[in-house]
Amino acid sequence: MTETIPNTAGVSITRQPADHLGGEILTVNFGPQHPSTHGVLRLIVDLDGEVIVSVKPVIGYLHTGIEKQMEALRYQQGVVVTDRHDYLSPPINNLAYALAIEKLMGVEVPERAQALRVIMSELTRISSHLVWLGTSALELGAMSVFMYCFRERDRVLEMNEEISGFRMHTSYIRPGGVMADLTPRFVDMLDVFIREMPSYIEEYEDLLTQNPIWKVRTQGIGKLSAEDAIRLGATGPMLRGSGVEWDLRKTLPYTGYEKYDFEMAVEQAGDCYARYLIRIRELKESVKILRQALDGLPGGPVNVDDRKFLPPPREELETSMEAVIHHFKLFTEGYSPPAGDVYVAVESGRGENGCYVVSDGTHKPRRVKFRSASFNNLQTLETMAVGHMIADLIAIIGTTDAVLGDVDR
Amino acid sequence: MKSRRKAVARGESAGDEWIAVSPAALRETLTELRDQQGFEALSFLSCVDHLAQPGSDDSNRFELIYELRSYQHRKVLRVRTFLAESEAVAPSVADIYPNANWDERETWDLFGIRFEGHPDLTRILMPDDWVGHPLRRDYPVGGEVVDFSEEHEMWETTPPQA
Amino acid sequence: MGVEELADSMPGVLLTTLNKLVGWGRGNSVWPAQFGLACCAIEMMHTASSSVDIARFGSEAMRASPRQADLMIVAGRVAHKMAPVLRQIYDQMPEPKWVISMGACASTGGVFNNYAILQGVDKIVPVDVYVPGCPPRPEDLLNALMILQERIKAQGIKPRV
Numbered sequence: 001m002t003e004t005i006p007n008t009a010g011v012s013i014t015r016q017p018a019d020h021l022g023g024e025i026l027t028v029n030f031g032p033q034h035p036s037t038h039g040v041l042r043l044i045v046d047l048d049g050e051v052i053v054s055v056k057p058v059i060g061y062l063h064t065g066i067e068k069q070m071e072a073l074r075y076q077q078g079v080v081v082t083d084r085h086d087y088l089s090p091p092i093n094n095l096a097y098a099l100a101i102e103k104l105m106g107v108e109v110p111e112r113a114q115a116l117r118v119i120m121s122e123l124t125r126i127s128s129h130l131v132w133l134g135t136s137a138l139e140l141g142a143m144s145v146f147m148y149c150f151r152e153r154d155r156v157l158e159m160n161e162e163i164s165g166f167r168m169h170t171s172y173i174r175p176g177g178v179m180a181d182l183t184p185r186f187v188d189m190l191d192v193f194i195r196e197m198p199s200y201i202e203e204y205e206d207l208l209t210q211n212p213i214w215k216v217r218t219q220g221i222g223k224l225s226a227e228d229a230i231r232l233g234a235t236g237p238m239l240r241g242s243g244v245e246w247d248l249r250k251t252l253p254y255t256g257y258e259k260y261d262f263e264m265a266v267e268q269a270g271d272c273y274a275r276y277l278i279r280i281r282e283l284k285e286s287v288k289i290l291r292q293a294l295d296g297l298p299g300g301p302v303n304v305d306d307r308k309f310l311p312p313p314r315e316e317l318e319t320s321m322e323a324v325i326h327h328f329k330l331f332t333e334g335y336s337p338p339a340g341d342v343y344v345a346v347e348s349g350r351g352e353n354g355c356y357v358v359s360d361g362t363h364k365p366r367r368v369k370f371r372s373a374s375f376n377n378l379q380t381l382e383t384m385a386v387g388h389m390i391a392d393l394i395a396i397i398g399t400t401d402a403v404l405g406d407v408d409r
Numbered sequence: 410m411k412s413r414r415k416a417v418a419r420g421e422s423a424g425d426e427w428i429a430v431s432p433a434a435l436r437e438t439l440t441e442l443r444d445q446q447g448f449e450a451l452s453f454l455s456c457v458d459h460l461a462q463p464g465s466d467d468s469n470r471f472e473l474i475y476e477l478r479s480y481q482h483r484k485v486l487r488v489r490t491f492l493a494e495s496e497a498v499a500p501s502v503a504d505i506y507p508n509a510n511w512d513e514r515e516t517w518d519l520f521g522i523r524f525e526g527h528p529d530l531t532r533i534l535m536p537d538d539w540v541g542h543p544l545r546r547d548y549p550v551g552g553e554v555v556d557f558s559e560e561h562e563m564w565e566t567t568p569p570q571a
Numbered sequence: 572m573g574v575e576e577l578a579d580s581m582p583g584v585l586l587t588t589l590n591k592l593v594g595w596g597r598g599n600s601v602w603p604a605q606f607g608l609a610c611c612a613i614e615m616m617h618t619a620s621s622s623v624d625i626a627r628f629g630s631e632a633m634r635a636s637p638r639q640a641d642l643m644i645v646a647g648r649v650a651h652k653m654a655p656v657l658r659q660i661y662d663q664m665p666e667p668k669w670v671i672s673m674g675a676c677a678s679t680g681g682v683f684n685n686y687a688i689l690q691g692v693d694k695i696v697p698v699d700v701y702v703p704g705c706p707p708r709p710e711d712l713l714n715a716l717m718i719l720q721e722r723i724k725a726q727g728i729k730p731r732v
Contacts, residue, residue: 032653032656033606033637033656039609039612040608040653060650060652061652061656062608062647062648062650062653063650063687064650064688065685065687065688066683068687069684069685072685081682081683084609084610087610087613131616134616147621150616150617150622151620151621151622153617154617157617167614168610168613168706169610169705169706404609405609408650
């Protein structure tokens with residue numbers, strides 16, 4: 001018989017009879033509002049003393065109906081909505097959507113646009129990993145790391161603002177190219193950032209990598225074997241932490257990544273510490289890619305020169321009648337990709353983030369589905385957490401790096 | 410190869426390879442693709458609603474998509490299957506690809522496709538007492554009506570062309 | 572005996588000084604309850620970080636438990652599934668309490684006008700300050716806090732009529 005204790009402060013506790021002396025299973029609700037700043041994730045945890053017997057995630061508390069929303073908006077309007085599902089890496093979401101539309105339309109963007117896309121993707125990867133590092137460290141007690149990481153992230157957001165006008169949801173990468181070209185001030189800011197960032201990464205490593213408390217809390221915790229990672233669809237650092245060499249930027253390159261020289265970060269241990277090492281290495285590799293992209297930035301236009309796809313520049317509207325007609329058609333009806341479906345995946349900070357677009361030949365999509373890395377990474381939670389203690393659950397949730405906006409869409 | 414005999418059709422869409430099978434042959438095809446052809450991972454599974462007119466009974470209304478990924482061969486393959494509106498039931502593949510578990514719950518929640526053999530087919534994104542399947546094309550977008558706007562009907566009614 | 576019962580029993584002249592004192596005390600130590608839902612939560616974290624420091628305005632302690640907080644900053648979009656939880660957290664906060672609705676999604680539903688998102692958190696809780704933006708800059712949130720502080724200081728002992 002189960003005994004239910006009345007609901008107090010949002011925690012519901014039920015007790016089942018003990019099946020061994022001194023043991024009873026306590027069901028605890030790790031509610032949607034809790035101090036780990038990972039968003040609105042709810043976990044129903046069964047505990048035997050302090051040891052976790054089962055974990056059941058309950059999601060949907062941030063379900064936004066983004067996929068339905070995109071069906072009611074035109075293709076170019078949909079770009080702003082794509083920013084907001086994985087809200088820690090908006091340009092990477094934009095990139096997946098833009099690549100999908102371009103693949104459907106059969107267009108190839110110019111080289112300068114590709115390099116700018118790489119620059120924005122890597123800056124975003126850095127800012128996303130900084131949030132992960134700051135919040136994970138904060139949850140395990142290292143509060144200074146949080147302050148340092150957000151200090152650097154402020155600089156990345158200032159660069160975002162310089163190039164696109166927005167700090168976070170830039171909508172910079174659009175189907176057909178990018179929003180606008182770089183400004184000289186952006187180039188200066190980026191140059192200084194690339195020169196100073198390695199010393200900041202060293203600062204984080206000094207604080208954490210050889211820290212005995214950090215090592216005790218993360219080594220051996222949350223082990224995920226390679227087969228489990230593949231079967232459960234985990235990607236990104238979750239997969240590379242278990243020894244599988246898979247990084248979409250290297251294995252199936254897109255938007256010009258094959259031109260840059262960088263290494264894939266892979267570890268064998270499969271625990272939280274290995275994934276931490278991977279993300280630190282990815283920070284360093286991103287800085288390397290940024291240096292190469294900035295130095296080797298090709299000249300040329302930043303958008304595809306197709307008036308049926310992208311609007312003409314404002315100056316042309318004063319002189320050309322065709323420009324006015326194109327502008328009118330694109331802003332009232334919008335372009336219509338040929339009927340068909342396409343799936344494009346890019347590598348975000350969390351793993352494989354993809355966009356599946358189905359077009360029926362009209363100016364609004366029939367279906368847009370976002371393959372979200374966090375949705376699949378979160379399914380590994382039960383495999384990783386069973387057998388550990390409840391305090392380790394915090395480290396394990398942190399290491400999945402789940403963004404609930406992406407999980408619930 | 411064996412998969413060609415069972416496939417109903419093959420094709421390519423914007424550079425992506427796909428094969429189409431019947432719902433009955435789905436489990437066999439996916440098991441074979443996983444064990445013999447090296448497609449170890451399921452990237453995602455989802456559904457597309459091809460409703461042309463609200464109220465018409467379409468035998469090919471729901472299309473289930475399974476995007477398979479092979480790490481060793483660096484390939485992707487899309488497997489499609491079509492379901493009729495009156496028979497929106499498909500076999501569950503949660504034992505073949507474990508991450509299909511949540512994807513199938515999401516498809517049930519948002520489209521109303523039942524997966525036979527799924528261990529726990531309950532709503533995952535919508536509240537448990539929600540009525541209706543929101544991503545179907547005959548379900549309105551919802552939200553607030555924007556008065557005095559030319560597009561105010563857009564939110565109350567289904568997306569265009571059903 | 573709380574401050575409010577004390578105020579009821581005091582003569583008018585002393586009351587204004589007490590009003591000012593209580594308003595000053597409450598206004599300068601507003602403790603937010605962490606209610607970060609989506610993207611605005613990240614900007615709220617920036618407001619708490621070193622470059623835009625919310626701690627110098629008294630909000631150093633972002634309490635995890637609503638029972639120890641007096642301000643709820645609703646940062647992010649509120650889904651219909653989350654709405655009852657939000658109301659429960661609001662009910663668990665002791666009086667006096669205030670609500671800042673941060674961002675377009677919390678204020679009016681934002682970009683998402685659809686079946687899943689509550690079109691404005693003021694449908695379920697009373698809001699004191701709205702902060703527009705998607706997401707608002709950290710300085711915007713700080714401005715909202717300052718506006719709220721002026722209001723708290725003006726309210727004195729009895730915050731709600």
